[in-house]
Amino acid sequence: MSLKSLVPSTQSAPKRKADVTMRLSEFEIPPMQDVLLVGKRAPIGPESIRRMVTALSPDQYEVIQLEHDIFEAVVLKKALLKLLPEEELLPMVQEEGARIATDKMVMKAQVNIVVEVNRVVDL
Amino acid sequence: MRVVDVMTRDPLTIDPSKSVERAAELMNLYKIGSLPVVEDGQLVGIITSRDVRLSHLNRLVADAMSKAVVVVSIDCSLWEAKELLEQYGIERLVVVKDQRVVGIVTKSQLYAQLGRHIDALTGLNRAEFLQRKAAELLQEDQEVAIVFVDLDNFGAIDKELGHVWGDRILQQVAQVLISVMEGGVDYLCRYAGDEFAVVTIRPLEDAKNLALRMVTALAEESWPHGVKITGSAGVAGGRRSRPRSEGNEVCTVSDLVNMASLASTKAKRETRPVVVAGLVDLQEVG
Numbered sequence: 391m392s393l394k395s396l397v398p399s400t401q402s403a404p405k406r407k408a409d410v411t412m413r414l415s416e417f418e419i420p421p422m423q424d425v426l427l428v429g430k431r432a433p434i435g436p437e438s439i440r441r442m443v444t445a446l447s448p449d450q451y452e453v454i455q456l457e458h459d460i461f462e463a464v465v466l467k468k469a470l471l472k473l474l475p476e477e478e479l480l481p482m483v484q485e486e487g488a489r490i491a492t493d494k495m496v497m498k499a500q501v502n503i504v505v506e507v508n509r510v511v512d513l
Numbered sequence: 514m515r516v517v518d519v520m521t522r523d524p525l526t527i528d529p530s531k532s533v534e535r536a537a538e539l540m541n542l543y544k545i546g547s548l549p550v551v552e553d554g555q556l557v558g559i560i561t562s563r564d565v566r567l568s569h570l571n572r573l574v575a576d577a578m579s580k581a582v583v584v585v586s587i588d589c590s591l592w593e594a595k596e597l598l599e600q601y602g603i604e605r606l607v608v609v610k611d612q613r614v615v616g617i618v619t620k621s622q623l624y625a626q627l628g629r630h631i632d633a634l635t636g637l638n639r640a641e642f643l644q645r646k647a648a649e650l651l652q653e654d655q656e657v658a659i660v661f662v663d664l665d666n667f668g669a670i671d672k673e674l675g676h677v678w679g680d681r682i683l684q685q686v687a688q689v690l691i692s693v694m695e696g697g698v699d700y701l702c703r704y705a706g707d708e709f710a711v712v713t714i715r716p717l718e719d720a721k722n723l724a725l726r727m728v729t730a731l732a733e734e735s736w737p738h739g740v741k742i743t744g745s746a747g748v749a750g751g752r753r754s755r756p757r758s759e760g761n762e763v764c765t766v767s768d769l770v771n772m773a774s775l776a777s778t779k780a781k782r783e784t785r786p787v788v789v790a791g792l793v794d795l796q797e798v799g
Contacts, residue, residue, distance in 0.1 A: 433569040435576020437529070494569070 420446040425499040426465040427487040432496045436463035439496075458484060460493045473503040516594050517587040519626045520608045520616030526551040527560065529575035536574050537565045549607050549614045550578045556614050558582060559607060584609045587616070590645055591627050592638070594618060634680055635687035638702040640710070646700045647712040647766040651751075658720035658750035659766075660711040661773035662690070662727055663781060665743045667707035678737055683707065686742065689734050693726045708777075709744075710770065717750035721789050724748050728786040747776025749790040 420443050428436050436453050443451040443465065452471075454464050461484060470479060483499060491497045527536050527548040536548055540562055550558040558578035568577035584607045585594055594606055598620055608616035630639050643659075650657045664686065671679035683703075690709055694701050704710040711727075713720050724746035731744045749772035772790040780788040 431567070431569060433571040435568075435572045437575035438573050441573075 420451075422465070423498050424467045424470055424501040425483055427461050427483065427491060427495075427497040427499070428463045428465065429460060429491060429493040429495045429497075430462045431493045432462070433494075434496060436465070439463075439465050454480070456484070458488075460488050460491055470501060470503065473505060514591045514626060514630075515587065516585055516589045516591065516606070516608055516618045516623075517616070519591065519622050520587075520618040521622070522616050524549060524614065524617040526614060527574055528552060529557055529573065529578065531574050532570065533560070533565055533568045533572045533574060533577045534570035536560050536577075537570065540565065546619070547605055547617070548574075549582070549617065550574055551614060555612060556582060556584065556607060556609060559605075561604070582607055585618070586610065590649065591623055591630075592642055592645060593649065595623055595627055598623065632703045635684055635703050637687050637691075637709075638700075640702060640704045643700070643702045643704065643710050643712050643770065644766050647769065650712065650714055651766070655714045656716065656750065656752040657769075658713050658715060658717055658748055659769050659773040660713065660720055660724045660727065661704070661747045661749075661770065661777045662709045662711075662724070662731075662744045663746075663774075663777045664707040664731075665745060665781060667742075670740055670742070674738055674740065682736060682740070682742060685734070685736065686731065689730050690727055693723070693730050699723065704770075708774075710773070717748065717789065717791075720748050720750060721787055724787045745777050745781035745785070746787045747773040747778070747780055747790060748787060749773040749776060 422443070426439060428434070428439060436455065440453045443453075450468055452466050452468050454466065454476075456463055464480065464483060466476075466479070479501070483501070487497050487499065525539060525543055525545065525548060527539065527550055529550050529552050539548060540546065547559055547561040549556055550560055558575070558580045559582045560574050560578040564577045564579065583597055583601050583603060585597065587608055587610050589608075597606060598604070603620075605617055605619045607614055608618055630641050631637070632639050647657050647659065667679070667682075670682070674682075686707075686709065687701075687703065690701055690711075694711070698715060699711050699713045701709065701711050711723070713723060715723060728744050728746050731742050734742065736742050749769050751766075751769045776788040776790040780786065
């Protein structure tokens with residue numbers, strides 16, 4: 391007896407369907423936040439990032455080469471440096487980044503700085 | 514001999530905006546260990562197989578290359594090129610002309626060629642090196658001095674102990690003399706047989722002191738079979754005073770070497786450790 395003769399004659403051929411789900415959101419320009427820490431063996435290097443931010447957000451970011459065990463460079467939004475001096479911000483970012491990153495990663499960081507001013511004036 | 518005589522001409526180059534993966538493909542395809550990185554006709558870096566191994570293949574060549582490239586001109590001598598390779602601990606030099614890449618010269622290419630000018634017994638350079646180095650220094654307007662050291666009675670020692678021990682003593686002599694040399698100042702070679710010579714940028718009086726130290730070091734060394742090895746040294750100094758002309762300078766260097774050689778013969782005859790022939794104006798000597 392052949393196998394073909396065992397298949398019920400009422401079964402139809404399987405139907406193929408696709409279920410499409412879309413999630414739309416605005417593209418972040420540039421696709422990074424306030425700070426990028428570039429690992430020494432990351433898939434992209436500082437020159438790639440410099441070209442990217444120059445093309446997408448000219449004059450808004452600064453690429454700083456580092457002498458660091460894990461990171462090769464840091465890319466900073468220049469506006470941050472108006473709020474906090476580079477010599478204060480950079481060590482902080484490197485120290486926190488080094489706790490969780492490897493030299494194969496590019497880490498992005500959002501940095502919120504709140505400046506509180508309390509002035510007293512003579513009346 | 515100049516690098517232009519041994520370099521690989523018109524080497525393959527790569528643009529800094531290409532990927533490291535592309536660089537690796539080219540290196541594999543053409544069986545080469547490095548690619549000069551050129552942008553708008555200008556050399557901006559070099560990427561080596563080591564850089565490729567240490568970088569992610571997705572990276573730009575610009576992010577994996579070495580930006581500090583050691584370059585030489587096509588007129589650079591093989592000895593100068595060798596010194597650069599050793600000074601920077603690198604494997605290859607990019608050869609440029611008018612700031613354009615025209616060639617690449619590797620350590621193996623250089624050493625294969627220089628091997629013909631290196632004394633196999635002592636590992637020191639041969640006499641040709643002395644001539645070339647002195648000419649180079651003179652072209653840089655350096656005052657030079659030649660110290661010529663001739664071993665005393667070495668022929669008799671060689672016959673008494675046999676050539677095997679004679680050769681070992683010559684090797685030891687080379688090491689003793691190397692120990693009193695200062696890198697970047699003194700350039701030692703085995704001139705011939707039992708004759709050694711140094712071209713140095715020391716002033717004449719300082720060169721005389723160097724000669725004394727060489728002779729003293731030989732006398733104080735402990736030698737096989739208790740033999741006594743001594744040397745007699747001659748010193749001659751010269752400075753360039755005529756317009757640059759390479760051919761003439763090599764010629765006058767020969768005269769300078771000859772003066773130092775004759776001074777060493779005089780030292781031996783008069784049983785003095787060092788005889789100074791004096792400082793000469795190469796225009797008069799040439």
